[in-house]
Amino acid sequence: MSSATILIHSIPVDPLTGAIAVPIYQTSTFVQDAPGINKGYDYARSGNPTRETLENIIAALEKGSTGAAFASGLAAIDAVLKLLQQGDEILAVDDIYGGAFRLFTHIYQKFGINVNYVDTSRAENVFNAITPKTKLIWIETPTNPTLKVSDIRAIAAIAKTGGCLLCVDNTFASPALQQPLILGADIVVHSATKYLGGHSDLIAGIVVTKTKELGEKIKFVQNASGAILSPFDSFLVIRGIETLHLRVKQHCDNAQLVAEFLQSHPDVDRVYYPGLKAHFNHDIAARQSKGFGGVISFTLKDDTEESATAFVTSTQYFKLAESLGGVKSLLCHPAQMTHKSVPAEKRKSAGVADSLIRLSIGLEDAEDLLADLEQAFEKLKISRLSTEVSVAGAQAANSQVSLNQDH
Structure with a gap:
């Protein structure tokens, strides 16, 4: 049975x-x-x-x-x-x-x-x-x-x-x-x-x-x-x-697709998911578990709290919230949310970087979740470019002021 x-x-x-x-x-x-x-x-x-x-x-x-x-x-x-x-x-x-x-x-x-x-x-x-x-x-x-x-x-x-x-x-x-x-x-x-x-x-x-x-x-x-x-x-x-086995199977299937998407994304620095062969203890996970679960974490190449905040507030289907394991996909920024009570130096030494984002993969269609993440990355890129332009403009203005003062 x-x-x-x-x-x-x-x-x-x-x-x-x-x-x-x-x-x-x-x-x-x-x-x-x-x-x-x-x-x-x-x-x-x-x-x-x-x-x-x-x-x-x-x-x-x-x-x-x-x-x-x-x-x-x-x-x-x-x-x-x-x-x-x-x-x-x-x-x-x-x-x-x-x-x-x-x-x-x-x-x-x-x-x-x-x-x-x-x-x-x-x-x-x-x-x-x-x-x-x-x-x-x-x-x-x-x-x-x-x-x-x-x-x-x-x-x-x-x-x-x-x-x-x-x-x-x-x-x-x-x-x-x-x-x-x-x-x-x-x-x-x-x-x-x-x-x-x-x-x-x-x-x-x-x-x-x-x-x-x-x-x-x-x-x-x-x-x-x-x-x-x-x-x-x-x-x-x-x-x-009563529906645990069915739900967990779908969580795992969706999570594997999302993890592979993140692993190949140019704006992602590192992906944490036991289902990836690059995971440190992938073989142990495969040996002692029947699947790899529905939670994924990843860090951004721009490893700042500001970038992580911009990302987690840009998604549509992934809802910004504490907790995990539900039907709807959630995401959070551990450094400011679930692990805020852990001192910063200890948090970082354990691998919880400033840009670490945790995803709880829900039961939505995987393609919709991938599209949601992609549009959040696009918003992050636009925000970053806008910031760079603003900084460059401010620097140019300061240079002009200095030049005028010199004359």
Whole structure:
């Protein structure tokens, strides 16, 4: 049976009514037969049938033991960090999502949990950076926004040798393309806001653990901290998952065409996309994933914030917005948007240049997306020429003034 068929039929028919769609149990509490005797639920923070269905579906998709749904991707990350204690260290990918960097650096470091950032696209960097205090290795693969790919299986072996947990942020790939737990990871997190939900209409986070024991710890944090996903948003994620495989396939197909177009464009300096053979870890991506995803980043030859701003405000179909993974194509300028909280020197050392632009490729016709990008490049060229003419005119005027003064 294919993975798509398994996915669709893992979403249960309601046993009470036969409803083909998962019901939304919009309730805060549940009537009990006697104190402590109930039908499996007592209070909606601790458990809700709609949320539980989502948690079981995503655990099955990721081939894990336990799933837990949270109110946002950052709430899911926060739950994983609460497994640590004062004095522990996190070894994290250097090209990390700005929100995760903010959480790690500005929240948890003041509680005595230190973070060491390294380029995890080379497994030997991870091996060399582990210390006796390292308790968690945190990677995104592909990363946000420079699409670095890390060898999950190799890093999982290093984590096991070092006696620490490996958590993989699988948001960009989704379980339709990549299943880190099979490759040796201990924990997977998702911003379900992105590809799992798929329609830019919700905020949600997911944690999936390999073992039941680890899952119980995450579920304890979920209940104790209370950052749960609502029944309605749980329903929306389930509805998004129903079409995940079809959507991701089209995202990937469109992205490959856009990446190849950008790679050959004279105004582009560098393209970041694992589907290109020129990508540093293309072979690893091909080995551990079923596809290369729908996110592309690129830098302009004119590597300035001004040029990037001009470009991202010139597109028609690509909408300037935070987030990714939706039906409509989006673009953003990480230096001013998603990664603004990362210090400039650290951002640039991780490869996030001033002109880096991130594209989330949607489900539009690929030819229309290419045409939109081309017209934005044309506008950028006209703007640049106009600026050059203005500068030349100003210089000529200044020269004439100087000449007149000399006489």
